[in-house]
Amino acid sequence: MKKASDKLKPERQKVQLNECSLLVSVGKSKKLAAMRSKIQTAAAAPVVQPANRAMNSDLSREAAAELKIAQRLIDETCAEIMSRFPQGKQRSLFNIRFGSEDALKAMGIQTAFKTLGIDHHRVKMRLIAGLDYYGNKVSG
Numbered sequence: 431m432k433k434a435s436d437k438l439k440p441e442r443q444k445v446q447l448n449e450c451s452l453l454v455s456v457g458k459s460k461k462l463a464a465m466r467s468k469i470q471t472a473a474a475a476p477v478v479q480p481a482n483r484a485m486n487s488d489l490s491r492e493a494a495a496e497l498k499i500a501q502r503l504i505d506e507t508c509a510e511i512m513s514r515f516p517q518g519k520q521r522s523l524f525n526i527r528f529g530s531e532d533a534l535k536a537m538g539i540q541t542a543f544k545t546l547g548i549d550h551h552r553v554k555m556r557l558i559a560g561l562d563y564y565g566n567k568v569s570g
Contacts, residue, residue, distance in 0.1 A: 489565050493557045497565055500539050500553050504563065507546045508534070535563035 508531060512520040528534065534542050540559040543550050562568050
């Protein structure tokens, strides 16, 4: 036995959307091209922050040069990792995954390289392994 409400329902037609096009093609809008280039240049230029503390002055010349290279690698890697995260959440997501930047700079260079996944063969690690970001000896 069929219900009376089944007879009252009209059959619905299904509609499919096969194509979705933009109002303005990608190559024809100067405003869209300017916005796109502005976003790309902002993302391409990493923000490198200067060191808050001075570097230890009683290092050898070779160790100081290697430490500068290591500092640059750490800064670039942090900036590159942060650029992958959404704009407003970069620092907090970085802190969750790797710890704060200050904590990274306080740990030994070798530990920081391992944490960030930087190849340790890019610097002479034997010269700077026991130092922190600023050239001070790390205990432990």
